[in-house]
Amino acid sequence: MAQDFRFHHLAIIARSYEETVSWYCKHFGFAVAQEWSAPDMLPGARMCYLRKGDFHMEIIGDGEKAGEHAVAADPKQEYQITGYRHFALEVDDVDAAVAALAADGVPAFFPPTDLDIVGVRAALVRDPDGNAVELIQWR
Template sequence: MLTLNKVHHIAIICSDYERSKRFYTEVLGFAVVQETFRAARQSWKLDLSLGGTYIIELFSFPDPPERLSRPEAQGLRHLAFEVNDVEVAVKALLDKQVVTEPIRVDELTGKRFTFFADPDGLPLELYER
């Protein structure tokens, strides 16, 4: 039987490396673990952590193709981040000019949540603890 321990990381390919790097570090507060330029691929790789846990690999590639990225599209639906208070988190995003959808309540759990997007339109969610 296959035994999985945990999700190791989430890989994201961005269209504008510097813009996405600023978004994930300055807006969302991820810490840079390591940044590497891979000359053979003309590609940056940025390892990011949150609360000391390695979570995201952010990649740049020359001319990556666009991908449909709406929440109901087939494939990865969204990436969700837990927050203590969704209203406080929304205000912090709005202070950095990041627009969110209206706050909703999960009909199954009673928890509040909202969606917003990264610079390439990747759907991100804030989900209240």
Template sequence: MSDVDLGLDVHHTSLSVADLDAQLAWYQHALGLHEIVEEYQLDEPAVRTVVLQSRSGVRLELIERAGATRSRAHTDPLDAASTLGFGHWAVSVRDLDTAFAAIVAAGGREVWPPADAVRPGSRFAYVKDPEDNLIELIQPPAR
């Protein structure tokens, strides 16, 4: 095990999607990821990518590859934990109830409504984007 400080920080999360244009529009509208910081396209294999960024610096890369398939959609985070790999994407929000309501109003689907989290003072909820990807919303404790 290394004790070296690698200066790790989250750069971006990548999400494979079936319809890049629809998911791009949804994430811009529902989560406020308005800034496009990078776009890329390959002809072979047919791949298109867009990296979105929020005002606070959160980045999400959307990747569309022709012919990509999903092995199965997960019903909730506990179901997602039944298969190996990433199960959901988690973001911090200032006001959980407002964020949850806005995302659901924008076409996100409710999975678990806002509730108290394990960490005292924290709250969380889960939603799905239009392609069934799980997103956890976390409201940290007030300072």
């Protein structure tokens, strides 16, 4: 029997649990669905699932870390680094979403741009640890 693979969550390792959880809840409307710790796996860390609709994010924060992850210096470099680069949130109006986030202190590092090859308008912002979040609007 073939397996049916369904998306469950993505995980972010955060320097500050409180700051990261607060940022995603404030700017994108996520809510904490469940919190826990796993002292045998990562002493001192706090963990949670954030949820918005059917979309879940796992935030793992505080505790000991081995180092920082690579953050691209500019948007073009963002696509030249191997590995996870961003996740996307669909919006009705990218320009309005970027303006609202900028007014709230979250500037776009890749401004609203038409990507005609895929029929979208998109922009990128960064969370407190430099992780990219794409805002995407179908045209």
